[in-house]
Ligand SMILES: Nc1ncnc2c1ncn2[C@@H]1O[C@H](COP(=O)(O)OP(=O)(O)O)[C@@H](O)[C@H]1O
């Protein structure tokens with residue numbers, strides 16, 4: 001386990017609630033994440049995990065409660081939503097690379113259009129990032145020419161390009177063939193060791209145990225149980241947690 | 250046959266494949282064979298009749314005598330110099346573009362020459378012949394310069410930019426040449442030149458308008474949605490002919506008398522008919538472009554939008570850089586189809602008295618006694634001209650699809 005955690009609280013959630021029509025997807029989420037902390041979120045399908053992390057960069061707007069990201073509260077008065085978003089990187093289950101752009105352009109797009117870097121600087125950064133995720137040779141290809149694992153690593157590089165303070169991962173390996181899962185998890189592990197603040201939705205429990213400072217177990221729109229990996233593996237308290245762990249382990 | 254020998258002997262391989270294909274597809278069973286034979290006989294007969302007409306019974310002198318009317322309508326004598334700069338510019342640009350962006354197959358080149366050379370020899374002589382030859386020479390030079398590697402790698406980028414600037418400038422140059430130094434009354438513009446002018450204006454203007462309408466119809470602001478939905482449904486529900494007639498009779502009553510330099514110096518309500526027709530074609534086509542583009546917008550996965558939002562891109566940039574490029578790629582074939590339709594629909598402006606190609610052709614058969622009864626020749630020639638342009642647009646679209654990797658990524 002890494003112990004880079006312990007800095008100031010960079011994410012603060014207080015009683016976050018979210019409805020889709022009549023259906024309540026989040027029933028009051030309260031938690032804080034410290035700078036450098038790695039939090040793994042897991043739980044049954046439909047329990048609100050994705051909805052929760054998507055409220056953190058306001059891809060979903062919460063209806064009640066408070067969310068503060070790096071000192072900025074997310075609400076409809078927010079002047080600079082784009083700025084907040086550019087400091088929170090997100091990696092999706094389906095990669096969501098831009099298929100009409102080369103790998104290089106996927107990575108530099110926000111650099112030149114949000115950060116207003118010059119093209120040469122952005123290109124240099126893109127190459128550096130591809131090196132970091134282990135695929136420098138793919139820079140001029142299109143996403144469709146890459147394997148799933150390579151695509152997801154490009155997606156990570158794209159998010160990292162903005163030098164975010166927080167990285168959100170929504171089941172980054174569940175769309176991958178088994179032999180490609182490790183290459184993506186390795187990149188994420190390295191990132192965790194470098195001190196990135198991360199919230200990761202995953203059911204890769206080996207990886208989770210190795211990198212996480214804290215687990216959140218979601219069910220039915222709530223955090224049912226929360227604690228260190230040891231706590232979950234050795235001494236889970238709630239019946240629902242025990243049942244779910246017995247199913248996935 | 251293993252891979253090595255197969256690679257060395259493609260002709261044999263090809264003929265075997267062709268024979269197998271013919272056996273499987275044309276002569277499989279009695280019914281199939283019968284169908285193949287009957288179809289072949291019919292096609293041979295039709296082909297023979299057409300050839301016989303074109304080379305034996307048709308009297309093409311009617312075209313030769315009226316080529317001026319067909320190509321430029323009632324454009325005044327002595328003002329033709331206004332047209333040639335556009336023709337030269339477009340020829341050179343076409344050659345350069347063709348050479349730089351795509352390879353032409355030798356078969357296609359030979360076929361083109363086989364069609365163009367006799368047509369040219371037959372129809373173009375005298376001064377017009379010289380000028381036409383110059384235009385063709387410019388096109389060929391443009392093609393040769395960019396295709397044969399004469400241009401150093403280093404200059405390819407600047408040349409591309411120059412070509413794009415040239416295409417953008419072509420239209421203003423055209424209008425300037427038509428209107429400057431005394432100018433030619435727009436009501437005298439005509440012939441195939443008018444069809445092409447109307448089509449270019451219609452395409453260039455209705456494309457951005459259609460994209461805006463599509464974006465606002467899919468936007469989250471109800472007011473935008475309402476306005477654009479209303480517009481689209483209104484213009485799609487009315488026949489183009491009706492809209493053209495309204496541009497003729499009704500539009501002046503609705504427009505204010507503001508004076509607009511160049512296009513309506515005497516006031517918008519007295520705008521030239523040709524310009525009103527351009528407005529009508531643009532408004533009509535925009536509704537269709539909007540629906541086509543909207544289809545493309547809906548086809549872009551939601552994840553694309555979310556990924557772009559998560560990077561902190563603004564809404565305008567998300568649309569311009571992520572959503573629209575993907576949407577337009579997806580609907581390129583349909584979009585080009587719409588533009589080909591618009592081009593052919595320019596023949597409808599004859600309804601409002603403009604002498605475009607088709608009307609010019611009808612006028613010959615009806616007004617010139619020595620050529621009465623020559624409708625088949627005239628109509629065939631008119632059809633050929635429309636077809637050449639429409640087919641080129643279709644080919645261009647296929648090239649574009651190919652170079653954008655549509656269907657591959
Ligand atoms: N856009 C939406 N509209 C309606 N219901 C939604 C929407 N997004 C998610 N939901 C519902 O909210 C619940 C939680 O979804 P989600 O957060 O995706 O769960 P998880 O990621 O844990 O599988 C599910 O029941 C899902 O059907």
Ligand SMILES: [Mg+2]
Pocket residue numbers: 049050051170171
């Ligand atoms: Mg989910």
